[in-house]
Amino acid sequence: MVILKPGARFTSNTCDGEVIIVKGVGEADLRCGGVPMSPAGGETVTGELSPEASGGTQMGKRYADTEDSIEILCTKPGEGSLGLGNALLDLKEAKPLPASD
């Protein structure tokens, strides 16, 4: 279990993946590749990538749970898929806005 809050960063223990929390607060069983993630800069463990969670993450894409209560940005891609417990997060397809800057 890790504590989520916007801006908190986590690293995968099964691949090169890194994420930042965009939305979501509180305790959560955040996983990548089926193995709990570690707070960035903290201790890491070597985990084995679960075949059920090996869809991978893409740089700059956002992932959310079905209730949209948490949203996670991939800041470094990897082979592991993100999940809360055993439930995988979905890639959030946002309709792109026209450039205004």
Add this chain to the structure above:
Amino acid sequence: MNLMMLLEMAAEGFGSRVAIGPREDGITYRQLYELAGSASRRLRDAGVQHVAMADVSSEALPITLFGAAWAGLPFVPLNYRLTDEELAALASRVAPAVTVLDPEAPDRLEGVSGAGPISRQDLLAGLKSESAPEPDWEQSGDSAAILLFTSGTTGRPKAAVLRHRHLVSYVLGSVEFMGADEEETALVSVPPYHIAGMAAILSNVYAGRRIVQLPTFEAAAWVDVVRRESVTSAMVVPTMLTRIVDHLDAEGSGGLGLPTLQALSYGGGKMPRPTIERALGLLEHTSFVNAYGLTETSSTVALLGPEDHRIALASDNPEVRSRLGSAGRPLPTIEVSIRNEDGAEMPAGEPGEIWVRGEQVSGEYHGLSSQLADDGWFPTHDGGQLDAEGFLHVTGRIDDVIVKGGQNVSPGEIEEVLLGVPGVMDAAVIGLPDRQWGERIVAVVVPSIQAPPDAEELRNTVRGILRSNRTPDHVEFLDELPYNETGKLLRRVLRTNLAHLGDGSTS
């Protein structure tokens, strides 16, 4: 949630793309990251509290902005057009600082205690041969990233505080990572001390769109750069678009047009309807976006997209057509509420003050307590209303509202009507003292030389469209209206210069 996270991702994701400068030998995202890192070390070693800049746009701007973010120091872009005295006053407010200066005017802050002046060249000298430190920027996002002095059109400038989390939330909520193709190029001609100038760097870095800069706006130069650099998108303030349209018009049918320009966004003030209609006609292949936002909201909170423009322009329905003058719909990450003076939410179609809420909304000024309500809502001090389909119509600053005979009159709605009259090139409406009514309505109109309108005809037109208490009591003709360099109408200057049209009473 540090601005550096955006650049780090860009350097990781598409490091070999050109971030800024010419296509052939510009600075790549990887190089920009390294330069920001090297700059951060120097800025930290200076032992200061802010990193200020009183310089035109150049490659030093993104290097210093990200270098300050890396070093954990707020970046403070200052208006280099201010007088030496005014500039010194702002510089003193952020001392001790490092202040990057234009090499053309390296002595501007001489004698200002703690200003730490350094010319752009000296800041950049040798930077390329140094290597960046290990990433060690602050992660929480709570510290101040940018302090932006408001233009001070209504008194002593206040410094809006934009924290890393506000700006990063804005970019993450409105820009797709690497959303731009490699061929895309953005032209930035708004100055660094305007929120749009800051947002342009952050958004385009995250999108992976090359930036070219035009340090001093001038219509012919702007058009030249668009053609020479094959610019695909740009942001302009209304006065810039008016001049660009004039320039293209003068080139006539033999002109080259702007065939590479896919998208043009505008904001930072009320766009005269004749200008946008002419622009839409001249630039058939360009998509237009109207962005509404404030410094205090980290740039855009609502936008009118390309499709909205086309539908409005083609419609015979007055309500749909009026959306051409609207700010469009709120961003998906932003809530908008229209409230009356008692704070009660108004239904669609009813005017009030525009309140906004979202992660990007700062609502905070240096040295003052937060202007956000406990539940996160921010009063913009802009008046406006939402229509039945959620389009936001902005009528102008609430402080500019004229009170005549106890009735509130918004200058924006009268200006809108005046600008629709043939022969009116520009128009502003102000209130001046009147013993009987409190304030009288004075319309200030810039007439076209070919077909100047008649004052009585203008008053009749307003009377025919709006309620009779909106009719200007007086119409004054001027050759031009006073704007500041970023396109904000200076109503205070008009009220002062035309004080003789009031009766001298004080309300």
